[in-house]
Amino acid sequence: MSNPQQLRYSKEHEWLSAVEDGVATIGITEFAANALGDVVYAQLPEVGDTVTAGETCGELESTKSVSDLYSPVTGEVTAANQDVVDDPSLVNTAPFEGGWLFKVRVAEEPKDLLSADEYTEFSGN
């Protein structure tokens, strides 16, 4: 697998798109999706919610376990991916594309986000 160069990454295995008009798209990495197994239920933050970098904002449930979803940045949620709510397997099949989870109007981002190369080294994948 390869981690797209244009994204940045958190150590909780989320990815963050380039910020456009103040808004970034967030998802989980292919490494994280593979570790979870088949995702069967996604509870995403709602539009208007405030999310905080490094804090939980939802959950992803797979066959064997449930995992907290963390936000890599602080800000206000502007969109949640209804396609993933309807078909959570998108997180497995297209984690970097159709399986995106939510969008945030970024108020603050932590300084320790990783580049693609750094994340690849961090995750070993």
Added chain:
Amino acid sequence: MSTAPRLTALDALHRSLGATMTDFAGWDMPLRYASERDEHTAVRTRAGLFDLSHMGEITVTGPQAAAFLNHALVGDIATVGAGRARYTMIVAEDGGILDDLIVYRLGEPGTPEYLVVANAGNAQLVLDTLTERARDFDAEVRDDRDAYALLAVQGPESPAILKAVTDADLDGLKYYAGLPGTVAGVPALIARTGYTGEDGFELFVAPEHAEQLWKALTEAGAPHGLIPCGLSCRDTLRLEAGMPLYGHELTTALTPFDAGLGRVVKFGKEGDFVGREALLAAAERAETDPPRKLVGLVAKGRRVPRAGFRVTVGGTAVGEVTSGAPSPTLGRPIAMAYVDAAYAAPGTEGVAVDIRGTEEPYEVVALPFYKRRK
């Protein structure tokens, strides 16, 4: 104390297939190869191939082998015919379940030999307990855990797949029967058993033959849609089929009657057996004043109950989930749970599962969740 996990004879093969491995009862086992839902569906609709070499094989021989097993186990093993198998249990003196077992009767009439298959996590305890209970019998208890690898082919296509690699009389092999034969050129005990709710076979072979057999089954199965399957889908398959798993639905704190499996206890058999007195009382209690009953739960929503979660009615705990998972066949989360008898009837209203602080509505149903069409 931690020890290195045990590896099956197929370990390198699993890794070459890209399996995600997991520790299970001290063994490093395939959890899944790719998508566990695809693996589940393959077994329900076509066929799946499993490595179950972690299961614990114990051989019992000797003139009093049958009488000994009748004493040591709750079932009537003496009535198991040659080439047949029986689902049974071993209990403590107080009736608590030590393990659930399948006993195969092998050998020629007159010189019966029994193969006892225990769960991996209980195999040492079962071996020790059987050895202890055999003292007053002319019977031998032998640890054969290292003598066997165990492969399973499960699913509606499994007879067709197996027929391509063996001349054994599979049509004459009934459910819960086993016969020695040759499969893909290697000697095997061919058993029509499984833990998936589908037709299928379990093949006990020498570990050095496991890889050859796996490859032959993979090749013979390819035109039928057979894929390798891990323990993750084995768990959802058995859960849908309402089959108990030791450590979840079965524990030392429960008797077979508490688990709704009193039918495996044969009071009418010849000779006394360990746990008899306690089980008579347990049978009486289950009839007149059952503490809790094992039920099925089907979610109205999409959040998944897990083992240990509380079952509630109006915010009050009335039971506990023992196994839970998203059911690929039903398309909803399902669970098995022990609940107070008052709430155990299928269709009981107002039952919920406390999923991380939220009461999620669930429907009480009869087990199993899934039954194959014969």
